[in-house]
Amino acid sequence: MSGITSLQTRSVRVLLAALLSLFITVLAIGPAIAQFEPIEGAGGAPSDADTLSHLVVSELVTGGASASDEFVEVYNPSPDALPLEGLELIYVSASGATVTRKAAWIAGAPLVPSGAHWLVANAAGLYAPMADTTYANGLAATGGSVALRIQAATTAIDAVGWGTATSTWLEGLPAPAAPAGSSLERLPGGAAGSGQDTDDNSVDFVMRASPDPQNAAATPIASPSPSATPSATPSPSASATPGSTDPPSPSPSPSVTPSSTPSPGPISIAEARTLPDGTVATISGVALSDSDFTDGGGCLVDESAGIAVLLSSGTFARGDELLVTGTVGDRYARARCDPPRRR
Structure with missing residues (x-):
């Protein structure tokens, strides 16, 4: 530089x-x-109004009637559109020994609007026709991780591990492995969006018997607006006490401090x-x-x-x-x- x-x-x-x-x-x-400071609710815990500023994995299915019936859903919980450009979605085996790219977004990739989704699915499975991006080969139902990261990075923007996952590509403890045909969905889920991120997959995800994949064409979920900064409450001016009035002292002129060229x-x-x-x-x-x-x-x-x-x-x-x-x-x-x- x-x-x-x-x-x-x-x-x-x-x-x-x-x-x-x-x-x-x-x-x-x-x-x-x-x-960005969290908005605290009762008891000091983060409230539902907390707003994340990054894309998250919001729902995934690791297999259904066919092992290829699987998808990974990406969601934007931020109040602003976020880019996919320069990111990739990887699958990591349970032990962490194998890392496989499932999707990558090059220059010119679209933004994900606030509250919107992007669906990545197995090209041979049930969800491929509605997917925005498809991949080959599958996810292990018993355990593994998926992570959204900057391409070739060693850390994730967001990661989800399930079942027997023991690699570093997860947050906290892994979520339970979902039965065939069921999904793991990030809370709160559904029409409330998937904005919970405590950095613990076992806390942030629950099993859903009926998956609800949403792609880029789905109606965006209303996301919370950034909390407004409260304005200072002006303090009341002191009233003058009747009596002799002292002549007002002249206010000093503010000095101008020269600043460097902006x-x-x-x-x-x-x-x-x-x-x-x-x-x-x-x-x-x-x-x-x-x-x-x-x-x-x-x-x-x-x-x-x-x-x-x-x-x-x-x-x-x-x-x-x-x-x-x-x-x-x-x-x-x-x-x-x-x-x-x-x-």
Whole structure:
């Protein structure tokens, strides 16, 4: 990354990053500005109004009358559209010894609207005609995991393990293996959507006797809107006490602190991806995963597109909002931004 300028904020973490489709040095605005805080309900537990900021696996079937009657449903619980671009869906055997790609989304893949679904199904099974993406070969009914991740990443955006799964590609404890023809569905499920994510598959998923696969053409489920930031309540002005009135003292004129030249305002990720090499760009978005990527990194998205960030230093958490500035370059036929080199 070259030509980095500092950003003034209450808490700033400097990250040097390479992007999957744009590789860029990252300046992450810290938790005081960027961290999405959970809305707490009774007893301090996350309430149903909590809003996730990443795609999730919402329902899966590992076989029915035929072993090929299987699907994996992806859902967007966020109030904003989220991109599939740059992501892949993998199947991991129960022990973790085998990892198989079931779907991958290249540049130009569609966004998943808020409350909408994307259905991935076995091409030889019952659900193939309604699927948005199909795959070959199956899922083990007794145990395994599916995970949504940035392509080739070593950590998942979301992962679900069931039955005898013991690999690292799950969250908490595995959900029970569903009987043939039944599904595992993320809570709360149905018309309420699938927005629960406690990072424990055994808690977040329940068995459904009647699967309810939904594809991109299904009517989106209404998702919660971001909670409004409460405005400060003005305190009442003190009333003057009758009596002698002191002459008002002059108010001091505010001093003007010279500031550094501001960086250009952020542009959309989709627009940044079209810039030629050597162009300095500033973008902002939400981290779909934490910074523990293949070589240290994560995934940044806005309403237009998504970008993977590969860090050489620093960290950020899933759900952080990042402001990134850097110079567009090229790597493996994909754009990136390099850190400055010492001469």
